[in-house]
Amino acid sequence: MKLKRILKWSTRAIFVALILAFLWGFIAYWRSTNECDRNTAAPINPMKAICFCEYGPPDVVKLDDVEKPVPNDDQILIKVRAASLNALDVYLIRDSWIGRLMFGLRKPRDTRLGRDVAGLVEAVGKNITQFKPGDEVFGFCRGSLAEYACASERTLVMKPANVTFEQAASIPLAGLTALQGLREGKIQPGQKVLINGATGGVGTFAVQIAKSLGAEVTAVCSTRNVDLVRSIGADHVIDYTKKDFTKSDQRYDVIFDNVANHSFAERRRVLNPKGICVLAGMGGAGIKTGEALGRIIGNLFIARGLASFTNQKFAQYMTKMSKEDLIMLGDLAQTGKITPVIERTCKLNDAPEAFRIFDQGHARGKMVITVEEDDKR
Numbered sequence: 001m002k003l004k005r006i007l008k009w010s011t012r013a014i015f016v017a018l019i020l021a022f023l024w025g026f027i028a029y030w031r032s033t034n035e036c037d038r039n040t041a042a043p044i045n046p047m048k049a050i051c052f053c054e055y056g057p058p059d060v061v062k063l064d065d066v067e068k069p070v071p072n073d074d075q076i077l078i079k080v081r082a083a084s085l086n087a088l089d090v091y092l093i094r095d096s097w098i099g100r101l102m103f104g105l106r107k108p109r110d111t112r113l114g115r116d117v118a119g120l121v122e123a124v125g126k127n128i129t130q131f132k133p134g135d136e137v138f139g140f141c142r143g144s145l146a147e148y149a150c151a152s153e154r155t156l157v158m159k160p161a162n163v164t165f166e167q168a169a170s171i172p173l174a175g176l177t178a179l180q181g182l183r184e185g186k187i188q189p190g191q192k193v194l195i196n197g198a199t200g201g202v203g204t205f206a207v208q209i210a211k212s213l214g215a216e217v218t219a220v221c222s223t224r225n226v227d228l229v230r231s232i233g234a235d236h237v238i239d240y241t242k243k244d245f246t247k248s249d250q251r252y253d254v255i256f257d258n259v260a261n262h263s264f265a266e267r268r269r270v271l272n273p274k275g276i277c278v279l280a281g282m283g284g285a286g287i288k289t290g291e292a293l294g295r296i297i298g299n300l301f302i303a304r305g306l307a308s309f310t311n312q313k314f315a316q317y318m319t320k321m322s323k324e325d326l327i328m329l330g331d332l333a334q335t336g337k338i339t340p341v342i343e344r345t346c347k348l349n350d351a352p353e354a355f356r357i358f359d360q361g362h363a364r365g366k367m368v369i370t371v372e373e374d375d376k377r
């Protein structure tokens with residue numbers, strides 16, 4: 001009798017919770033709005049910026065007039081000279097339920113694009129001690145695909161003098177992802193390291209950093225990129241259109257995987273008994289929404305879970321902002337140990353087209369957007 005009552009009340013409670021969750025979702029969805037809805041008047045102090053008001057294909061990306069930002073006490077106003085695209089920028093605009101849950105249910109909360117930046121300090125807030133107007137800097141900020149952007153002091157470092165703004169803007173996210181990922185792999189001089197997806201933004205840095213750490217590097221790429229990966233130092237190249245690296249007899253100490261297009265068992269087969277597979281990504285800008293979910297589940301749950309029963313390790317990580325690491329990457333670029341690979345450089349006006357090209361997923365290195373004097377009014 002008592003059990004029956006418990007069951008009855010539990011069913012009712014679940015039913016009410018479901019109705020409340022549905023109502024919350026419905027209200028949250030319709031209340032979800034963004035700057036495009038709110039700022040309908042012409043900006044008072046305008047600047048050009050790359051924006052997107054709705055989720056969708058790369059056609060939603062457009063050049064717009066927005067209010068020039070004003071730095072608060074803890075911010076630095078940067079006159080942007082160059083910014084670069086990352087797979088993240090493409091994931092942000094995609095219409096996917098994961099994206100909607102994270103970035104805004106009905107519309108994207110943040111309509112501005114771009115994170116990597118290089119430029120000149122234009123003005124600083126009163127609490128800023130490390131930078132002054134005129135300094136050449138690079139790092140991260142919100143909405144770097146614009147004439148001006150505000151950044152926090154902890155996300156910027158000084159740009160080495162002999163590194164161009166275009167090169168500096170291509171370093172932050174891709175360079176940190178490669179550096180921190182190779183660290184997860186505990187890479188040692190002389191070790192055999194395989195880099196799957198060696199020719200994208202992250203891969204081209206990973207090949208060069210692994211070489212600078214003394215590893216013997218095997219790069220996996222398509223036919224048209226074989227010469228490129230050789231030119232940046234790869235010792236061996238596997239053309240994935242002709243050969244599957246998981247079917248070879250070669251074993252690796254570290255696999256740095258930007259693509260995640262092989263199963264746990266396949267990758268394990270070519271790892272040394274105590275080898276480490278670092279799961280950096282799930283396929284770059286070209287990955288489709290349906291595939292992405294499968295690869296997240298494959299990496300996060302299946303590969304990592306199964307690996308706990310073996311001596312081989314499957315490591316996943318999130319790239320973290322680190323001033324020390326950014327400075328280290330700047331030094332590597334300054335001393336010529338790494339040279340950012342730039343697929344193409346476009347002007348701010350051409351950024352929507354750059355998104356369309358980048359979205360196809362076959363970038364060779366980085367795609368950089370420059371902001372020059374003639375982009376300005």
Ligand SMILES: NC(=O)c1ccc[n+]([C@@H]2O[C@H](COP(=O)([O-])OP(=O)(O)OC[C@H]3O[C@@H](n4cnc5c(N)ncnc54)[C@H](OP(=O)(O)O)[C@@H]3O)[C@@H](O)[C@H]2O)c1
Nearest residue numbers: 087197199200201202222258281282283284285318319362
């Ligand atoms: N863990 C983190 O916190 C973090 C941070 C940033 C990025 N990531 C992830 O890192 C991954 C790489 O980013 P990215 O910026 O380098 O992407 P990307 O620039 O879009 O990479 C595209 C590259 O992937 C290669 N590729 C495509 N299919 C391939 C295949 N079957 N085998 C081998 N290579 C293939 C392409 O080469 P071809 O043209 O030769 O096919 C192209 O050069 C992404 O999944 C991204 O989400 C992770």
